[in-house]
Amino acid sequence: MIINSRFFNRSELMGFIALAAVLFVILPLTLDVFRLNLVAKYLTYAFVAIGLVLCWGYGGILSLGQGVFFGLGGYCMAMFLKLEASSVENTKIQSTPGIPDFMDWNQITALPFFWQPFHSLTFTILAIIMVPGLFALIIGTAMFKRRVGGTYFAIITQAVAAILTILIVGQQGYTGGINGMTDLRTLKGWDIRPDHAKIILYFVEVVLLFACIGIAQFIRLTKLGRILVAMREQEDRVRFSGYSVANFKIFAFCMAAVFAAIGGAMFALNVGFMSPSFVGIVPSIEMVIYTAVGGRMSIFGAVWGAILVNFAKTSLSESFPQLWLFGLGALFIAVVLAFPNGLSGLWADYVQPRIDRLFASHKPKAGWTDNSVADGAPAE
Amino acid sequence: MLIGHQPKDFLLAVSGLTVSFDGFKAVNDLSFYVEENEIRVIIGPNGAGKTTVLDLICGKTRATSGSIQFRGKELTKMRENEIVQTGVGRKFQTPSVFEDLTVFENLEISFPRGRTVFGSLTFQRDQLVKDRVEEVAEMIFLKDKLNTYADELSHGQKQWLEIGMLLIQDPDLLMLDEPVAGMSVSERAKTAELLNRIIKNRSVLVIEHDMKFVEDIAHKVTVLHQGQILSEGTMEKVKNDPKVIEVYLGH
Numbered sequence: 001m002i003i004n005s006r007f008f009n010r011s012e013l014m015g016f017i018a019l020a021a022v023l024f025v026i027l028p029l030t031l032d033v034f035r036l037n038l039v040a041k042y043l044t045y046a047f048v049a050i051g052l053v054l055c056w057g058y059g060g061i062l063s064l065g066q067g068v069f070f071g072l073g074g075y076c077m078a079m080f081l082k083l084e085a086s087s088v089e090n091t092k093i094q095s096t097p098g099i100p101d102f103m104d105w106n107q108i109t110a111l112p113f114f115w116q117p118f119h120s121l122t123f124t125i126l127a128i129i130m131v132p133g134l135f136a137l138i139i140g141t142a143m144f145k146r147r148v149g150g151t152y153f154a155i156i157t158q159a160v161a162a163i164l165t166i167l168i169v170g171q172q173g174y175t176g177g178i179n180g181m182t183d184l185r186t187l188k189g190w191d192i193r194p195d196h197a198k199i200i201l202y203f204v205e206v207v208l209l210f211a212c213i214g215i216a217q218f219i220r221l222t223k224l225g226r227i228l229v230a231m232r233e234q235e236d237r238v239r240f241s242g243y244s245v246a247n248f249k250i251f252a253f254c255m256a257a258v259f260a261a262i263g264g265a266m267f268a269l270n271v272g273f274m275s276p277s278f279v280g281i282v283p284s285i286e287m288v289i290y291t292a293v294g295g296r297m298s299i300f301g302a303v304w305g306a307i308l309v310n311f312a313k314t315s316l317s318e319s320f321p322q323l324w325l326f327g328l329g330a331l332f333i334a335v336v337l338a339f340p341n342g343l344s345g346l347w348a349d350y351v352q353p354r355i356d357r358l359f360a361s362h363k364p365k366a367g368w369t370d371n372s373v374a375d376g377a378p379a380e
Numbered sequence: 381m382l383i384g385h386q387p388k389d390f391l392l393a394v395s396g397l398t399v400s401f402d403g404f405k406a407v408n409d410l411s412f413y414v415e416e417n418e419i420r421v422i423i424g425p426n427g428a429g430k431t432t433v434l435d436l437i438c439g440k441t442r443a444t445s446g447s448i449q450f451r452g453k454e455l456t457k458m459r460e461n462e463i464v465q466t467g468v469g470r471k472f473q474t475p476s477v478f479e480d481l482t483v484f485e486n487l488e489i490s491f492p493r494g495r496t497v498f499g500s501l502t503f504q505r506d507q508l509v510k511d512r513v514e515e516v517a518e519m520i521f522l523k524d525k526l527n528t529y530a531d532e533l534s535h536g537q538k539q540w541l542e543i544g545m546l547l548i549q550d551p552d553l554l555m556l557d558e559p560v561a562g563m564s565v566s567e568r569a570k571t572a573e574l575l576n577r578i579i580k581n582r583s584v585l586v587i588e589h590d591m592k593f594v595e596d597i598a599h600k601v602t603v604l605h606q607g608q609i610l611s612e613g614t615m616e617k618v619k620n621d622p623k624v625i626e627v628y629l630g631h
């Protein structure tokens with residue numbers, strides 16, 4: 001058995017194996033394509049949740065506007081796909097063929113300049129990372145350099161989410177408005193709609209998800225990860241240890257934005273459309289709830305949180321559509337009051353000790369969240 | 381007045397320092413000078429502006445007017461982390477350590493390397509870091525607690541840990557705000573011993589109420605009252621100053 005690898009401690013390694021087994025083997029073997037595609041949709045939120053673990057769980061920066069970055073990533077991807085779907089042959093019934101249908105409906109006769117570069121897939125992929133990253137850099141610099149933090153920051157991110165939604169809805173001719181960008185068809189000529197494409201996209205997404213998990217875990221284990229924890233507790237002490245606290249907050253916020261954007265782009269590919277209903281205040285808060293339910297200090301916990309809450313959302317809102325929002329609210333309150341470390345906290349408190357007893361040769365360690373942090377310290 | 385002195389002899393030259401909070405002058409036209417390797421203790425009644433002076437020097441509070449020169453560099457225009465990098469270390473009144481991190485990690489964060497975002501991403505815990513952390517941990521009596529989380533430490537141990545975090549920065553000017561407050565008698569004695577060891581080759585600015593402790597360590601004492609200097613000099617001189625006895629020591 002491989003244990004005590006430096007990158008994951010034993011419980012994390014088990015979490016890694018369990019998640020990999022479920023996502024790579026069990027779900028694809030047991031679910032039909034429709035359900036598997038739903039899981040793919042849930043997993044797009046797992047990207048956001050991983051970012052929130054770094055930014056909120058570790059760095060203590062609560063962002064209630066992750067939908068903004070999810071949306072920016074999603075729209076970048078959707079713009080590329082929409083352009084490809086709007087070839088001259090496909091749109092010859094329009095008064096201006098070759099532009100997206102919603103532009104034609106809004107009497108726009110030429111492709112706007114900012115749409116032009118999205119003909120290139122390379123540019124699109126760069127934009128998915130860079131646009132939300134730069135936007136987070138600007139917001140982060142403006143806020144954190146001025147020492148805006150805590151609740152104020154959370155409220156401002158909410159405002160940004162609201163503003164972006166209004167902008168997208170209002171600029172119908174450029175963005176598709178409230179309906180968003182629909183009828184996305186092919187990626188470089190490869191049809192993304194049939195079942196076998198959905199399965200391939202699912203696996204692409206899971207691979208990307210594990211890449212993001214790896215990056216987040218790497219950051220957590222560096223000194224930067226420990227500085228984030230330190231900053232959350234004693235910002236001044238970090239500052240008076242010679243660090244520019246603002247720069248570290250900006251970094252965490254940008255990383256969270258980029259992760260969210262990757263999730264958004266995968267959403268556009270897997271679900272086949274993008275709309276402002278994934279950008280605004282409510283979806284942004286839901287993303288925080290997924291993270292809180294899964295456990296904001298645990299990367300794997302956050303992934304499970306995103307999957308399970310969305311699964312509950314789908315099944316409950318199929319049967320009791322009116323009750324779902326109340327259920328979600330109650331769930332959030334329960335998490336905050338009763339189990340602040342979420343599902344991963346419950347796991348660590350009740351399940352992990354039993355597993356540890358099975359591996360009696362290994363002594364269980366004191367803290368669950370910081371096991372890996374302690375691992376690197378020299379043995380006495 | 382100290383006009384006759386050559387400013388370049390001083391490690392820290394505070395002149396005409398004033399800070400006003402909504403019209404209330406917490407520090408009012410304050411001037412004092414700290415030499416290399418000097419241990420200066422600031423005493424004074426509550427609300428005299430002692431902590432504010434340290435806040436001004438380390439950049440936590442911005443001065444309304446006046447200047448703070450450290451080795452000829454103007455500190456009032458610098459950001460906190462730049463001031464730290466120039467060589468000024470500050471310990472807060474209440475122990476501020478990172479409770480969710482171990483003693484080792486607390487000290488490691490203060491180690492003066494990899495202080496930028498990318499520096500901290502590529503920071504390696506090499507032998508130099510380990511040796512230095514262990515060396516400092518031994519000085520602050522926490523060598524056997526390196527893997528203990530800081531929230532499990534006693535109040536006195538947290539104070540020592542914070543002193544250790546400053547020590548590992550190796551500042552030229554060390555500022556300590558009530559380092560023995562809230563400590564037991566035995567911890568107090570150990571802290572005095574610790575301070576006596578760490579003040580070598582650096583200047584120290586201490587705020588303290590414990591007069592016995594002040595007498596033990598001070599080279600020079602500055603008495604603050606209502607944001608201004610009431611008296612300054614050796615402990616002997618200050619103790620016998622009638623003004624000081626009236627507003628402070630007489631109580």
